[in-house]
Amino acid sequence: MAQPQPFPADESALDAILNWTRDRIVNGPDPRNGAQSQAVLEAALGNAITPGGINGMRAFELFTNSIIPSTRPFNHPTSLAFVAAAPTPASLAFDAALGAAEIFAGNWDGGSGAIHAENQALSWLASLAGWPSSAGGAFVSGGTLGNLSALHAARAAWTKDRPDRWRILCSSEAHSSIAAVARVMDAELVLVEADAYGRMSADAARCAMVDGVFAIVGNAGATNCGAVDDLEGLATLAQEQDIWLHVDGAYGLAALACPETRKVFKGIERADSFIVDPHKWLFAPYDSCALVYRDPIKGARAHGQQGVYLDTLDHTAWNPSDYALQLTRRARGLPLWFSLVTYGTQAYEQAIAKTVQIASDLAREIDAAPNLELLLGPQLTVVLFKAANMKGSELADWCEVQRRSGALLCLPTKWHGEEVLRLCIVNPETNTDHVMKVLRTLN
Ligand SMILES: Cc1ncc(COP(=O)(O)O)c(C=O)c1O
Known part of the structure; x- marks a missing residue:
């Protein structure tokens, strides 16, 4: 008699999952969803894992009825806090297929086709930065890991005497x-005071320069204020000091896709590495960070893993695990590639231009609104402003009411020590009239 399968396929559950996936991609998330307390979640999910299982349909209902409503709908066009997300329908649909394909993309042997396509997306980004076709790298899970991998490569490329203390200037x-990366690397941060707009000038960086600095990190879109540092001046400084220039463009470097905004990154063509997260402003799903080295050999010298069971692999092939702190990985750059191939680069150019226009329209209207005070921006697509008559707990309550009703996710931040409101637009479907209607209630 045939033994029962431990994991039989459940066609009805599969249909339910695929139908839900389709519906979610077409209709998007419910903007009223958000975090629940642990007690609420435990009440809903506490007995989910049982010795006999509860079957696929019921398991999936836990997902749709309890898990999804307690997650933040970042890709809804009313989500304007943090750096939200706006993945294209093609990238989301393809991401579901990518999961099913179960490609091991840690090395060429496991994922050559996927890696080749990912590398095309990296080359597109490198070419927008004005880098040679020899540039390359890998997609990693996010900006944090991208920054760590790049800065480890920067230190490994140091050729002078070992300093008393390793330092990163930013x-x-x-x-x-x-x-966080400096802590992991046991390096010290040399912090350079940014100017009134949040930019680091090369002069200020030069004055702060000390022994042991192995890398300068330039901002290409600071998260809080959208500032772009003087990348040109920083590149000259890095050259003078014979050290590495890494550009953190996790959010902002998406704007390379549009010729108008590309200009603000002048100097990036002279950097040694950069990162940009397609899951932020490049319309791809979580999670991915493009890590690009001008000279990938420097990345490979710092990274890569050796082990007897890996000896059968072709180490001359392009193995993404050679360029970052990772081995097993999904081809997380492929949804960006698929979407780029589907829509074409002009669609990206237009989508970036549109978000920039939305941010500029919002800044203009905020400036004109009697109950609001524009403080900064837009810088890329970040706008900072104040409510003339509301702050503290009253403001926090207003933010919570807007979030819970699904009207708007707009949260406070600090700017020059003061509590202010911040918008960051990454979604071309953001509706300016709707946002202003909500902001006018800040009274
Ligand atoms: C400028 C910048 N760098 C790095 C990061 C970290 O990226 P991740 O959250 O993908 O690790 C962020 C995230 O918001 C960012 O805005």
Whole structure:
């Protein structure tokens, strides 16, 4: 008698999952969803894992009825806090297929076709930055890992005497991941005070320069304020000091896709590495970060894993695990590639231009609104402003009411020590009239 299969396929559950996936891609998330307390979640999911299983349909209902409503709908066009997301329908649909394809893309042997296509997407980004066709790298899970991998390569490329202390120089507006990376690398941060717009100038960086700095990190779209540092001046400084220039463009470098906005990154063509997260403003799903080295050999010298069971692999082939701190990986750059191939690069150019236009329209209308005070921006697509008559807990309550009703996700941040409101537009479907209607209630 045939033994029962431990994991039989359940066609009805499969249909339910595929139908839900289709519906979600077509109709998007419910903007009213959001975090629940652990007690609520435990009540809903506490007995989910049982010795006998509860079958696929019921398991999937836990997902649709309890898990999904307690997650933030970042890709809804009313989601304007943090750096949200706006994956294209093609990238989302393809991502579901990619999951089913179960490609091992850690090395060429496992995923050559996928890696070749991912590399085309990396080459597109490198060419937008004005880099040679020899540039390359790998997709990693996010900007934090991209920054760590790049900065490890930067230190490995150091050819002078080992300093007493390793140091990374960056702006006071650098993303928190740079401080996290410095901690992991046991390096010290040399923080350079940004100017009134949040930019680090090359002069300020030069004044702050000390022994042991092995890399300068330039912002290409600081998260809090959208600032782009003086990349041209920083490239000259890095050259003078014979050190590495890494550009953190996790959010902002998406704007390379549009000739108008590309200009603000002048100097990037002289950097040694950059990152950009397609899951932020390049219309791809979670999670992916494009990590690109001008000279990929420097990346490979720093990374890669050796082990007897890996000896059968072709180490002369392009193995993404040679360029970052990773081995097993999904081909997480492929949804970007698929979407680029589907829509063409002009659609990306238009989508970036449209989000920039939306940010500029919002800034203009905020400036004109009597209950609001424009403070900064737009820088790329970040706008900082204040409500003239509301702050503290009253403002926090307003933000929570808007979020819970699904009207708008707009949250406070700090700017020059003061509590302010922040918008960051990455979704070309953001509706300016709707956003302004909500912001006018800040009274
Ligand atoms: C400028 C910048 N760098 C790095 C990161 C970290 O990226 P991730 O969240 O993908 O790790 C972010 C995230 O918001 C960012 O905005």
